[in-house]
Amino acid sequence: MPKITIDGNELEVAEGRTILQALDDAGLLMNGIDIPHYCWHPKLPIDGSCRLCQVEVEGIPKLQIACDTPVRDGMVVHTQNERVKQAREGVMELLLVNHPLDCPICDQAGECKLQDYTYDYGVKASRTKEPRRALKKNVDLGPTIVFDQERCILCRRCVRFCREIPKTGELAIFNRGDHSVIETFPGTPLDNPYSMNVADICPVGALTTKDFRFKIRVWFLEEVPGICTGCSNGCNIHLGVANNKVYRYVPRRNDAVNDTWICDEGRMSYRRIGAPDRLRECAVRDASGRLEPVGLDRAIDAAASRLRRLIDSKGPGVIAGLASAHATNEDLFTFRRFLAALGAETHGVAVVCGEADDLLVKREKAPNAAGAREIGFRDARAVVDRIGSGGIDAVIALGHDALQEGLLSSEEALANLDTVIVLDTHASEFQRVAHVIVPVRHAAEKLGSFVNVARRVQRVVPAVESMGESYSDGEVIAKLGAALGLEGFDGSYDARQVARDLAAANPAFAGIDLDSVGDAGRPLADAAASEAER
Amino acid sequence: MLESPYVTQYLTEHFSEADYPTLEGYERRGGYRAARKAITEMAPDEVIETVKTAGLQGRGGAGFSAGLKWSFMPKDDERPKYLVCNADESEPGSFKDRILLERGAHQMLEGILIAAWATGACATFIYIRGEYAYPAVQVERAIAEAYAKGYLGENVMGTGFRHDVQVTRGAGAYICGEETGLLESLEGKKGQPRKKPPFPAQYGAFGMPTTVNNVETFSHVPHIIGKGADWFRGFGTEKSPGTTIFGVSGHVVRPGLYELPLGTPLSEIVFEHAGGIPGGRKVKGVIPGGMSMPILPAGQLDVPMANEFLRERKTMLGTGGVMVMDETTCMVRAASVISYFFRDESCGQCTQCREGTGWMHKIIERIERGAGEEEDIDVLGDVAGKMEAKTICAFADAAAWPIQGLLRHFRDDFVEHVRQRKCPFPGSFEL
DSSP states (O other), rough: OOEETTTEEEEETTOOOOOOHHHHHHBBBTBBOOOOOOOTTTOOOOOOOSSTTTEEEETTTSEEEETTOOOOTOEESHHHHHHHHHHHHHHHHHHHOOOOGGGGTTOOOOOOTTHHHHHHHHSSSSSOOOOOOOOSSEESSSSSEEGGGGOOOOHHHHHHHHHHOOOOOEEEEEEEEGOOEEEEETTTOSSSTTHHHHHOOOOOOTTTTTTTTTTTGGOOOOEEEEESSSSSOEEEEEEEETTTTTEEEEEETTTTTTTOOOOOOOOHHHTTTTTTTBBBBBEEETTOOOOOOOOOHHHHHHHHHHHHHHHHHHGGEEEEEEEEESSSSSHHHHHHHHHHHHHHOOEEEOOBOOOOOSOOOOOOOOOOOOHHHHHTBHHHHHHHHHHHTTOOSSEEEESSTTTTTTTSSHHHHHTTTTTEEEEBBBBOOOHHHHSSEEOOOOOSSSSSSEEEETTTEEEOOSSOOOOOSOOOOHHHHEEEEEHOOTTOOOSSHHHHHHHHHHHHHHHTTTTTTTTTTTTTTEEEEEHHHHHHOO | OOOOOOOOOOOTTTTTSTTTSHHHHHTTTTTHHHHHHHHHHOOHHHHHHHHHTTBOSSSSOOOOOOHHHHHTSSOOOOOOEEEEEEEOOOOOOOOHHHHHHHHHHHHHHHHHHHHHHHTOOOOOEEEOOTHHHHHHHHHHHHHHHHHHTTTSEEETTTTTTEEEEEEEESSGGGGGGGGGHHHHHHTTSSSOOEEEEESSTTTGGGGGGGEEHHHHHHHHHHHHHOOOOHHHHBBBSSSBBEEEEEEEEESSSSSEEEETTTTTTHHHHIISSOOOOGGGEEEEEEESSTTOOOOGGGGGTBBSHHHHGGGGGTTTTOOOOOEEETTTOHHHHHHHHHHHHHHHHHSSSSHHHHHHHHHHHHHHHHHHHOOOHHEEEHHHHHHHHHHHSSSSHHHHHHHHHHHHHHHHHHHHHHHHHHHSOOOOOOTTTOO
16 A cells, blocks of 8 residues: 655555545545645546645646545655645635625525635635626526526536436536536436535535525534435435524435435425424324324323223234334334333334435335334234234334335224324324324434444434424333333333343344444444455 | 748658649659558567657647657557547647648658557547648548558558548637647547546547647658658757748748748748848747747847757747737737637636636736736736646646746836826737
């Protein structure tokens, strides 16, 4: 492995990498060793056109661009000397020659690399007296993105993204020289399923999403690390939070999961968190058949007494558990323990399935199907079959994914049940038949973990408080277990402790707890072994 | 139609003879003997050595050793290798390749054949600028004749060596004369220079090992192989052997082409061969090698026209396009024309070039209008400095150098514009 020296620090790097790539591999880029850059992006082909990342390499007379200069053993690089500084200032000054400098009305302000680098590496005052380019403003590129041509610095990240990642190639540079502009081809809008990523990689305010622009200034946002729950890929995200509200999801880099991307559908799924159909209070069906809002204690009491009556009359075998792939491992482990303590042997997990692609989008449209299966939940099919054959009198359902074509699509099947207890985030058809309903937290509102399709354990942390009354599924189940006097249930629920219990009980989770899993996640024991083998 | 340079040497001596452009006429004057000799009697390395010993410098502008460039072509490589003949002559002030294409297409093709043998290339793409309609016709005709005679194709001259030649027409962008911009255009893409490395010898046309040479470079090769390296070194200077075709334009009595040995003093070209300045006026400055080369003031015209001497005067031979400006010329207007050209032709990839060419032009235009300040002159020099040596290709340098040259030698012209708040040369050429 070649050794290079950057600003006096020796660094061992992989063969065949460029200076910028080597620093990125080592996690040092803009994090100890600062080489400003625009056109270079870790997940896109090298372009070498912005010329901002120039560094001095000993033995080469001209300054070299760090993004495209391969490392050689013994290479000595200077990134901070006067010559480099002047070259950077030169590029920064030239980039601003035609820039409208409209930061006060630009939605990128606060997360704009042109703004940041101008403060850090730019010249103090403008020397231009010439008129700036007058170009198109507010260009509608497609259903998701708005383009300001004047702000564009022509780094071509968006062009390369469309060509290389979704491979749709909607964007191109038209014309040349200082009349170059980015455009879509006539009749070809920017509408691929990953289109909104261009707004993330645009270093300036040229490309912004219709969804987020002008909603809030980004410096008011707290960026909370989390996981997209749209499918089983579990793309890593930052939730942009302010005023106890999630304003957006943006992809968070994780080279083992989603690189730096997220699909548009997943990105927009943040809207589910504060959706109008979120359940906000517990409810119990009264004698007249109406759902009556109640407190959690009364809901637990009602559920417990219904279950107790059935256990006493028919035994626990008539109770079935339907798990949700939207619940965390901690919720599901608690539920699984509850069903075992109860003696209810009929259980399964229902997952909604849909289209997949070969980039990020997976078939299973929930974040934790793998976790549910790992914890021991079988396919929900078995539960449905037993309900159909009349062997089940009570169902405890987490979520409503079982209400789908092929599973519990008909109300009749449920209408004949003696007891339906539902723990859910959003309203569903369960509302019509459930006897007890308890609102539970969305993944953005609680601590826990998911296992993605590649068997990687990933953590979610509370980013917002839920608007109404709500609890973790595990918390509700723990209370219900205590109300039923089940062994091992004292009514308390601590996700951290449950994760440790899971690790102790299930070898696949060995050594994984909610602290050690970190923001980047960790593979399950078997996945880690096969990864190591590779 | 151009027929022949005013002064001829080995390259152009037969150009005025009517049958010379035909294969028959070319062969009658010894044509294709050098190619036959190379392919049948010489090993490829021997050919490269001879061209290296002859010291042939590329005639497209950069003056890089042709033999050395050929030697960069990989030897143990399974991939097909290509040659590209750069006939995109787009440098303002340069018009030498045109006559070499129109009158000497077979001479060029013979040079291509020899280079192909030396480098192991199986095909040559001749990239001719779109505006060169008649030269392209002449080249196509010569190629057809060569195929018919068995000098091109599957079995060149019955030796079993295979070589194909194909013409591609450009569409008028200056940057497609830059060798990697040309390769992109050749492949049907937008003409934007590639970052290097990889160099064309590793990754050239269609990703294959490729050598790109200028029309004139190829045209010298048959003479070197036919008459020997020593003979070739009998022309020109120690470091810059051979002749070149100077294209003289501007304020001279006899603008036109002059084939002269490298090292001929610029003053001899301007005053003796081209007849000096008309109307008894004085010379003000001369651009020695096409528009991208820095200008020389009247006092420095004694310089021999070879890179080793021109570099001492902070300029270069370029393409040998000599542009003469007399005392009536406003150098700010000249700067305006030059900077407009480069602003228009920048491909726009690199920040410095895209933004710098536009900014320079806007400043110069303002100074020419009489709306400039003295500080603008400093900013102009500074912008040119920011563009130099920092981009993917040499275009930014080509745009910066002439402005730096004009500021170096004719700063007074700029200052006078600022002081008088108007152009002090009302008799200069119109913009």
